[in-house]
Amino acid sequence: MKKTIVLICYHLGLWGFLGFFATLVLGFxxxxxxxxxxxxxxxLGxxxxxxxxxxxxxxxRGCKKFPQAE
Incomplete structure (x- = not known):
């Protein structure tokens, strides 16, 4: 579960960073x-x-590639 949360936060953080620049470019x-x-x-949608x-x-894909050990 921890790996899933970390992957979600990582990818959404990257997209958020890109979204900031996309907002600036699209606004311009x-x-x-x-x-x-x-x-x-x-x-933007x-x-x-x-x-x-x-x-x-x-x-x-990341969670299927390396299954979590329980």
């Missing part, structure tokens, strides 16, 4: 391209779904 691009706020939030999906896949 939407401002320069005069896109509405809805488009900005849709792209897509990024968040990508992050959650990738985290789930990576954590499940």
């Amino acid at each position: 691009l939407s401002c320069c391209a005069n896109l509405p706020k809805n488009v900005f939030f849709i792209f 897509i990024f968040a779904l990508l992050a959650l999906t990738a985290t789930t896949i990576c954590v499940s």
